Amino acid sequence: MSNWMEDLREVIPGNQIMTEIADRYSYSFDASFGEYLPDAAVQAKTKQEVVHIVKIANQFNIPIYPRGQGTCLSGGPLPVHGGIVLDLSQWPEQIELNADDLTVKVSPSVLTDRINEEAEKHGLMYAPDPSSAHVATIGGNLAENSGGPRGLKYGVTKDFVLGLELVTPEGEVIRTGGQTIKNVTGFDLTKLIVGSEGTLGVITEATLKLMPKPPSVQTVMVEFENVRTAGEAISRTLTSGILPSKMEFMDKACIQAVEKFQPSGLPVDAEAIVIIELDGHPETLKLETVLIENIMEEIGASNVSIPATSEEAAKIWHARKQVSPAIAKIKPTKVSEDATVPRSKIPDMMDRLNEIKEKYQVEVVVFGHAGDGNLHPNILCDKRDQEEMIRVEKAVEEIFQAAINLGGTLSGEHGIGTMKAPFMEQELGAVGLEMMKRIKDSWDPNRIMNPGKIFPEKGQKLVLRNE
Amino acid sequence: MSKLQSLQEKINYDKTFDCVQCGYCLPACPTYETMERETHSPRGRINLVKMVAEGKASIDDLEKPIEKCLGCMACTTVCPTNVQYGQILEGAKEVIEDHQVKSTSRKKMEDFLFGSFFPSGKWMDTLGSLTWFYQKSGLQTFANLLRLTKAAPLHLDKFEKVIPKQPSPKERAKRTKRYIRTRPARAKVAFFTGCVMDSVFFQTNQNTIELLLRWGFEVVLPEEQTCCGALHAHSGKVHDSIHLAKRNIEAFEEEEVDYIINNAGGCGARMVEYDHLFEEGTSWHKRAEQFVSKMKDISEVLVEVDHVYFNKLIDKTVTYQPSCHMTNVQKVLSPPLQLMKKVPGLTLKELDRPDFCCGSAGIYNIINYEDSMDILDVKMRDVCNAESETVVTTNPGCLLQMKLGIEREGVNHTMDAEHLVDLLLEADPQQR
Numbered sequence: 001m002s003n004w005m006e007d008l009r010e011v012i013p014g015n016q017i018m019t020e021i022a023d024r025y026s027y028s029f030d031a032s033f034g035e036y037l038p039d040a041a042v043q044a045k046t047k048q049e050v051v052h053i054v055k056i057a058n059q060f061n062i063p064i065y066p067r068g069q070g071t072c073l074s075g076g077p078l079p080v081h082g083g084i085v086l087d088l089s090q091w092p093e094q095i096e097l098n099a100d101d102l103t104v105k106v107s108p109s110v111l112t113d114r115i116n117e118e119a120e121k122h123g124l125m126y127a128p129d130p131s132s133a134h135v136a137t138i139g140g141n142l143a144e145n146s147g148g149p150r151g152l153k154y155g156v157t158k159d160f161v162l163g164l165e166l167v168t169p170e171g172e173v174i175r176t177g178g179q180t181i182k183n184v185t186g187f188d189l190t191k192l193i194v195g196s197e198g199t200l201g202v203i204t205e206a207t208l209k210l211m212p213k214p215p216s217v218q219t220v221m222v223e224f225e226n227v228r229t230a231g232e233a234i235s236r237t238l239t240s241g242i243l244p245s246k247m248e249f250m251d252k253a254c255i256q257a258v259e260k261f262q263p264s265g266l267p268v269d270a271e272a273i274v275i276i277e278l279d280g281h282p283e284t285l286k287l288e289t290v291l292i293e294n295i296m297e298e299i300g301a302s303n304v305s306i307p308a309t310s311e312e313a314a315k316i317w318h319a320r321k322q323v324s325p326a327i328a329k330i331k332p333t334k335v336s337e338d339a340t341v342p343r344s345k346i347p348d349m350m351d352r353l354n355e356i357k358e359k360y361q362v363e364v365v366v367f368g369h370a371g372d373g374n375l376h377p378n379i380l381c382d383k384r385d386q387e388e389m390i391r392v393e394k395a396v397e398e399i400f401q402a403a404i405n406l407g408g409t410l411s412g413e414h415g416i417g418t419m420k421a422p423f424m425e426q427e428l429g430a431v432g433l434e435m436m437k438r439i440k441d442s443w444d445p446n447r448i449m450n451p452g453k454i455f456p457e458k459g460q461k462l463v464l465r466n467e
Numbered sequence: 468m469s470k471l472q473s474l475q476e477k478i479n480y481d482k483t484f485d486c487v488q489c490g491y492c493l494p495a496c497p498t499y500e501t502m503e504r505e506t507h508s509p510r511g512r513i514n515l516v517k518m519v520a521e522g523k524a525s526i527d528d529l530e531k532p533i534e535k536c537l538g539c540m541a542c543t544t545v546c547p548t549n550v551q552y553g554q555i556l557e558g559a560k561e562v563i564e565d566h567q568v569k570s571t572s573r574k575k576m577e578d579f580l581f582g583s584f585f586p587s588g589k590w591m592d593t594l595g596s597l598t599w600f601y602q603k604s605g606l607q608t609f610a611n612l613l614r615l616t617k618a619a620p621l622h623l624d625k626f627e628k629v630i631p632k633q634p635s636p637k638e639r640a641k642r643t644k645r646y647i648r649t650r651p652a653r654a655k656v657a658f659f660t661g662c663v664m665d666s667v668f669f670q671t672n673q674n675t676i677e678l679l680l681r682w683g684f685e686v687v688l689p690e691e692q693t694c695c696g697a698l699h700a701h702s703g704k705v706h707d708s709i710h711l712a713k714r715n716i717e718a719f720e721e722e723e724v725d726y727i728i729n730n731a732g733g734c735g736a737r738m739v740e741y742d743h744l745f746e747e748g749t750s751w752h753k754r755a756e757q758f759v760s761k762m763k764d765i766s767e768v769l770v771e772v773d774h775v776y777f778n779k780l781i782d783k784t785v786t787y788q789p790s791c792h793m794t795n796v797q798k799v800l801s802p803p804l805q806l807m808k809k810v811p812g813l814t815l816k817e818l819d820r821p822d823f824c825c826g827s828a829g830i831y832n833i834i835n836y837e838d839s840m841d842i843l844d845v846k847m848r849d850v851c852n853a854e855s856e857t858v859v860t861t862n863p864g865c866l867l868q869m870k871l872g873i874e875r876e877g878v879n880h881t882m883d884a885e886h887l888v889d890l891l892l893e894a895d896p897q898q899r
């Protein structure tokens with residue numbers, strides 16, 4: 001260890017190299033499961049520092065794991081094979097906004113919300129809105145291809161990236177894409193890197209696309225007596241010529257948990273609610289609101305409420321935000337999944353989830369971005385109860401299987417990381433996975449860049465327990 | 468019970484499971500911002516407590532990260548799963564404190580104390596009144612307090628400049644314990660005087676009484692009251708702090724009052740949680756709940772009454788630095804702002820990040836001087852940007868720290884800091 005450590009110190013300031021137990025444990029986890037002690041946590045604040053660290057790792061064959069703010073829900077930054085956690089969160093914030101071109105150039109450490117704040121000063125917005133945007137870094141968002149409610153109308157992170165700067169696993173600097181909307185020069189490496197979960201290199205800069213901020217928004221809350229009608233209502237809305245910016249779904253268990261945690265005026269008798277947000281010109285919104293009301297009445301929704309003021313609307317969205325803390329009260333451990341199905345299959349998926357819940361006797365609540373089929377079934381359990389956790393593991397496996405069988409995918413937002421790696425072949429097929437693996441191997445011949453992620457290791461299974 | 472099990476119980480291992488490691492607390496934590504590592508973040512600290520409880524890390528590993536925590540509780544306000552960080556922190560401090568008894572650090576500290584601290588006549592003069600504070604607070608000797616610092620240099624001289632001129636003991640003695648009204652009183656309140664407030668900011672306490680009287684309250688000062696116990700709890704002396712809580716509960720039971728008023732955000736925060744110190748169902752728990760239900764920050768009672776107007780125009784621009792404990796523990800947010808908005812002539816410019824701690828945090832600024840100053844520097848950038856003439860605060864620790872910040876920035880000719888109470892009295896409130 002001493003050899004590479006000495007080499008590191010040649011360029012990296014001492015206070016950016018952490019080797020004490022307390023520090024190493026502080027970079028041993030993310031927001032998912034498992035904890036792995038790295039040999040060191042090293043902070044990079046410039047491109048040159050990243051190059052130096054990666055070159056050493058590559059030379060000495062030391063695994064290296066990029067890390068933003070460690071909010072990943074699938075194990076992306078976990079140092080599963082020891083080695084170096086590369087902390088990028090302390091890189092000084094750089095946001096270079098070019099209002100005329102509707103673009104912004106950012107350093108990897110920038111918190112996603114900060115981009116939006118700067119954009120709003122110019123009447124613009126950065127559309128991707130993962131709910132962790134005030135905490136997570138853009139580097140993490142790019143690596144995970146994060147998305148949020150607005151993904152329905154505007155798309156996810158990958159739809160807003162024009163160009164990247166990347167330090168390859170061999171320590172070389174490349175630039176992909178550019179500053180322009182149109183660009184067809186060669187392979188689209190930008191899109192390859194986005195969503196690669198830090199396995200192809202370290203993103204050191206990104207050029208992102210901005211768009212005009214819609215002048216106004218309108219919220220509508222719709223209640224349903226059964227989940228199937230809710231599912232149909234979503235499809236019907238989306239084929240009616242209206243494209244809401246958000247369509248959020250909450251099931252009964254979720255609604256009741258929120259009302260118990262903090263009474264917010266949600267309808268506790270409803271089997272499901274869908275909260276819709278429309279954005280655009282005020283006149284258009286008036287029209288669309290009426291249209292939505294008609295659709296919902298026709299299809300048999302039990303109630304439609306249209307908040308008259310922005311405060312009332314804020315109250316509804318606040319209630320939606322309370323879902324996370326509210327369900328945490330049911331049981332302390334939350335296994336948050338994000339299996340995604342084609343929109344029309346939402347009711348079928350809900351049926352499957354109910355069966356799974358019964359079969360394994362686990363607590364499941366469901367909410368999510370129903371507009372794009374991205375459900376968040378959350379299993380509430382207690383990490384300390386080994387027996388329960390085994391049931392949960394089985395339930396999670398079946399949820400994945402159900403999503404794939406319905407033509408969906410393992411993950412809509414949270415990424416594969418360590419947690420979903422064992423299920424990759426089921427979704428992609430042996431050849432599909434092998435082609436991905438070949439790309440990875442040629443980018444990273446010494447397999448030092450974030451090993452243990454995406455690609456299952458021999459015999460790897462889903463484990464939510466700490467043995 | 469095995470050794471590890473009893474450690475787990477003491478260190479609140481169970482409570483660490485409420486943390487889902489989402490990181491939502493990271494942007495709120497001042498030490499994560501200035502010390503730039505996860506080890507000094509709420510999530511990192513909670514994880515380390517867990518690692519210690521699981522025997523993966525040692526108590527020594529935990530010591531520094533815990534000592535560097537301000538206890539500002541900004542993390543608890545933003546935490547979506549309502550992690551009881553305050554209890555985890557206190558548990559950790561207690562474990563560290565117990566562990567240290569066996570070490571030689573105590574000796575080192577006392578050497579320092581008696582070797583260099585007490586002989587410093589100049590320092591003792593300035594702090595004459597503080598001796599009284601230590602007696603009253605039950606810390607008794609400086610040793611108790613300063614043992615915490617190991618042999619770290621104390622930058623006490625830095626604070627010398629910013630401590631206000633002390634009233635003579637004669638003036639102090641003039642104070643009565645009871646202010647009865649000739650007209651029927653709006654309500655009867657007991658005033659909690661606090662230790663630092665009553666020694667260093669004696670005049671502000673006098674002004675507090677005056678305000679309460681002008682607002683039409685009858686005021687009593689129960690004689691047996693004592694230190695709130697916050698400093699003790701923050702340094703792992705849980706038993707002492709429980710003892711002090713009991714003494715206060717008893718002292719304030721002697722008078723039949725409607726409210727118990729405090730004017731120090733930190734003390735108030737401690738006292739509104741007295742009920743947490745006792746097991747539910749016990750008689751002490753019940754008595755504590757009674758006590759807590761009456762406890763109010765002065766701004767809370769003043770704002771409720773509107774028949775008071777201000778006689779004097781205060782033509783200046785102020786900014787407000789809320790006390791973290793008032794915001795995050797007492798959850799008193801708007802009353803001070805509402806009161807200031809009523810003062811004629813006053814322009815209030817709010818800070819960009821009012822919820823960012825000033826770094827005073829009890830005795831943190833004495834024990835962790837350098838780290839505290841890093842945090843203060845961040846705060847002062849915000850304060851200077853607000854371009855105000857006065858920084859208003861509601862807690863003695865914050866007040867001293869803001870004065871220190873103003874001194875450090877070299878803007879003491881154009882800016883000062885004062886307690887909300889002093890500002891309000893200056894505006895000469897009168898009943899309609």
Ligand SMILES: Cc1cc2nc3c(=O)[nH]c(=O)nc-3n(C[C@H](O)[C@H](O)[C@H](O)COP(=O)(O)OP(=O)(O)OC[C@H]3O[C@@H](n4cnc5c(N)ncnc54)[C@H](O)[C@@H]3O)c2cc1C
Pocket residue numbers: 030031065066067068069070071072073075076077088108129130131132135136137138139140141142143144145146147148197198199201202203204324413414450488489490
């Ligand atoms: C409460 C909560 C809510 C969430 N909500 C959402 C949501 O609505 N939508 C959503 O999509 N996600 C959500 N997430 C997941 C998570 O916030 C995102 O995946 C986020 O993008 C991670 O960012 P980070 O900075 O924390 O990265 P980390 O967690 O530190 O890392 C994530 C991955 O990115 C890699 N990485 C980080 N920085 C770089 C870089 N500069 N170069 C190369 N690789 C890098 C890491 O190796 C790792 O694989 C949520 C998480 C939590 C805890």
Ligand code: SF4
Pocket residue numbers: 485486487488489490491492493509510513542545546547548549550
């Ligand atoms: S916000 Fe709360 S749950 Fe999330 S990491 Fe911080 S303490 Fe843990």
Ligand code: SF4
Pocket residue numbers: 495496497498499507508509512535536537538539540541542543552
């Ligand atoms: S109490 Fe303050 S300093 Fe301590 S962890 Fe919480 S936010 Fe950070």
